Amino acid sequence: MSSHHPAPGVDGRQLQSLVDRHADLPGALLPMLHAIQDEFGHVPEQAVPVIARGLNLSRAEVHGVITFYHHFRSHAPGRHVVQVCRAEACQAVGAVALEAHAKKCLGIDFHETTADGAVTLEAVYCLGNCAVGPSLRVDDDIVGRVTPERFDAIVAELRAEVSA
Amino acid sequence: MNTRIYVPVDSTALSLGADKVAQAIAAEAAKRGIAIELVRNGSRGAFFLEPLVEVQTPAGRVAYGPVQPKDVAALFDAGLVTGGSHALSLGLTDEIGYLKNQERLTSARIGLTDPLSLDDYIDHGGFVGLDNALAMSGADVVKEVTESGLRGRGGAAFPTGIKWNTVLGAVADRKYVVCNADEGDSGTFSDRMIMEGDPYCLIEGMTIAGIAVGATQGYIYLRSEYPHAFATLKEAIHRARAAGWLGDNVRNSGKAFELEVRLGAGAYICGEETSLLESLEGKRGIVRFKPPLPALEGLFGKPTVINNVISLASVPTILAQGGAFYRDFGMGRSRGTLPFQLAGNIKRGGLVEKAFGVTMNELIHDFGGGTLSGRPVRAVQVGGPLGAYVPASQFDLPLDYEEYAKHGAMIGHGGIVVFDDTVDMAHMARYAMEFCAIESCGKCTPCRIGSTRGVEVIDRIVANEQRGRNIALLQSLCDTMLNGSLCALGGMAPYPVLSALNHFPEDFGVDKTEAA
Numbered sequence A: 001m002s003s004h005h006p007a008p009g010v011d012g013r014q015l016q017s018l019v020d021r022h023a024d025l026p027g028a029l030l031p032m033l034h035a036i037q038d039e040f041g042h043v044p045e046q047a048v049p050v051i052a053r054g055l056n057l058s059r060a061e062v063h064g065v066i067t068f069y070h071h072f073r074s075h076a077p078g079r080h081v082v083q084v085c086r087a088e089a090c091q092a093v094g095a096v097a098l099e100a101h102a103k104k105c106l107g108i109d110f111h112e113t114t115a116d117g118a119v120t121l122e123a124v125y126c127l128g129n130c131a132v133g134p135s136l137r138v139d140d141d142i143v144g145r146v147t148p149e150r151f152d153a154i155v156a157e158l159r160a161e162v163s164a
Numbered sequence B: 001m002n003t004r005i006y007v008p009v010d011s012t013a014l015s016l017g018a019d020k021v022a023q024a025i026a027a028e029a030a031k032r033g034i035a036i037e038l039v040r041n042g043s044r045g046a047f048f049l050e051p052l053v054e055v056q057t058p059a060g061r062v063a064y065g066p067v068q069p070k071d072v073a074a075l076f077d078a079g080l081v082t083g084g085s086h087a088l089s090l091g092l093t094d095e096i097g098y099l100k101n102q103e104r105l106t107s108a109r110i111g112l113t114d115p116l117s118l119d120d121y122i123d124h125g126g127f128v129g130l131d132n133a134l135a136m137s138g139a140d141v142v143k144e145v146t147e148s149g150l151r152g153r154g155g156a157a158f159p160t161g162i163k164w165n166t167v168l169g170a171v172a173d174r175k176y177v178v179c180n181a182d183e184g185d186s187g188t189f190s191d192r193m194i195m196e197g198d199p200y201c202l203i204e205g206m207t208i209a210g211i212a213v214g215a216t217q218g219y220i221y222l223r224s225e226y227p228h229a230f231a232t233l234k235e236a237i238h239r240a241r242a243a244g245w246l247g248d249n250v251r252n253s254g255k256a257f258e259l260e261v262r263l264g265a266g267a268y269i270c271g272e273e274t275s276l277l278e279s280l281e282g283k284r285g286i287v288r289f290k291p292p293l294p295a296l297e298g299l300f301g302k303p304t305v306i307n308n309v310i311s312l313a314s315v316p317t318i319l320a321q322g323g324a325f326y327r328d329f330g331m332g333r334s335r336g337t338l339p340f341q342l343a344g345n346i347k348r349g350g351l352v353e354k355a356f357g358v359t360m361n362e363l364i365h366d367f368g369g370g371t372l373s374g375r376p377v378r379a380v381q382v383g384g385p386l387g388a389y390v391p392a393s394q395f396d397l398p399l400d401y402e403e404y405a406k407h408g409a410m411i412g413h414g415g416i417v418v419f420d421d422t423v424d425m426a427h428m429a430r431y432a433m434e435f436c437a438i439e440s441c442g443k444c445t446p447c448r449i450g451s452t453r454g455v456e457v458i459d460r461i462v463a464n465e466q467r468g469r470n471i472a473l474l475q476s477l478c479d480t481m482l483n484g485s486l487c488a489l490g491g492m493a494p495y496p497v498l499s500a501l502n503h504f505p506e507d508f509g510v511d512k513t514e515a516a
């Protein structure tokens, strides 16, 4: 399970350079927000004025876009992001029970992070893995046929990883 | 020659452990001093057999599956590299009934090739359509697509040739081709399989579209839930450009076509074409009023072809084999084939491409083998979260756009989500409303507010609070949404809700005999 998110703490120069690098693209805002979230794990509040200046938009416009899309987070996630598919095909094979199990096992609700900082739990609406559900996304990996036991094993593995 | 062994890189195969199987095979071969060539292909689409390992033999490719890393040593003992027999043997891949009985046009190459190999692509008939198109006038290319009868595979089933013709006729300094790769419908993965398993086919289709209508820039708007497809597309575009299939002089034709992938950000509504264009422009994905049509004023206000992945990926075959060849498949006004997707509670889930006219019974029983749980099928949802729930009594209808529409259902993108008899249809109806509330772009009140009210009303029906009155309320709420919504999110969310209520009233606490 790859793709750790770096610890919170945002380097202003790095932020500026990401904004500069994307500013000239047609329709630059989404690629820019993706680059920022990929780098920092979220789109920090302090990025809003920098983006607004870079694209000649109002802060309200930038904020409006960030909040419109479920993918963008305003707060730093845990070291790993686990998304549980809630959509119909996964429901047909037990996604509702898996969602309940995940929340109980981690002791958190969607959009929350475990106290040890290991896992942020999110909902997702289909991962295109609908023939072998219930499905999870763990960082950039998709996992199919997830039983509660399998879920526990995945979480144990994520927690066991030494955080560098 | 080293023996070729294939292990898929498709997301679903990976989700079942294909990477670990590939590693185990490489390690076991090394340990035994056997030289192999490990090819990471796309998936054949028989997901119930994944991870599916194939070996090239003189008789053809021999398949084994589903393979786990722990099976690998025993497979080698059984003579895997020569196609030896083992408990997981499936025989010649081409003879597997699930695959053999399909009619694969659009998905013909997926699983056969290394998705990123241009040589493989060309060896399997790739770029013939584009070469033909480059030798034709734009108007003739559009005519061929019109003659094929191809209709949009993203949901609305609008004739592709007519759309292209509008863009062709528009006069502008710049035109665009946009591929809708938002594939938000639960139960669908055919777009993903093309992008991961045969990306050059989509690139070829988009390039043909660009050349036909005179567009020089293409964008693929890809949902962010597809990280593997993103990586594959980026690499494929890079290689296609390096080999001269994209760029300012495509194959020395003097015609230019550039292509870029853009990621969405987890908004179902951005699959709606005008919302998608807003999003590509860097804005909130709020649905636009039509007219103007995107074909005339689309991306950045310019004439734009916007098509689904499967629509575009069907074009190379049409240009290679001719519109008449494609049109000869299918029935009525539903021409050609559709890669159906068997999902949910299904024993043999996967991709099944068939000509229109196939029935649900054939798909979910003959191909799918019934439910995974072994219990009776109670309902299937066809066409995504806005599609109706179809009861078993209608499983003999031919899958044809018009036939389905007549019964208040839709084929949409061809996703088929199977539920067994433990499903609670009132819960599914509630979910449909909840999903609409979560994903509404907020522009119209019936969709934005109505969906939240819908959840509450269904809760009251289930709790038996003034049930009769609340059912009437739900019906009138659905009516308001149907008639007062700008797009199909609010306008069609009532379909799953009302079909659940009408076909399965007992789940809402209503006696079957007194239901409407």
Ligand SMILES: Cc1cc2nc3c(=O)[nH]c(=O)nc-3n(C[C@H](O)[C@H](O)[C@H](O)COP(=O)(O)O)c2cc1C
Residues within 6 Å of the ligand: B151, B152, B153, B154, B155, B156, B157, B158, B160, B180, B181, B182, B183, B184, B185, B268, B269, B270, B271, B272, B273, B274, B306, B307, B308, B309, B311, B312, B487, B488, B489
């Ligand atoms: C709420 C909503 C979601 C949609 N989602 C998708 C989608 O994920 N993919 C897609 O190709 N079309 C989707 N569509 C249909 C598009 O609006 C549009 O019809 C399609 O991109 C046209 O391409 P086609 O003619 O090739 O089907 C959606 C429509 C609505 C109303």
Ligand code: SF4
Residues within 6 Å of the ligand: B269, B287, B439, B440, B441, B442, B443, B444, B445, B447, B448, B485, B486, B487, B488, B489, B490, B491
């Ligand atoms: S129906 Fe819903 S999603 Fe569609 S435009 Fe109206 S508010 Fe937006």
Ligand code: FES
Residues within 6 Å of the ligand: A085, A086, A087, A088, A089, A090, A091, A125, A126, A127, A128, A129, A130, A133, A135, B186, B187, B188
């Ligand atoms: S419905 Fe869960 S992966 Fe598609």
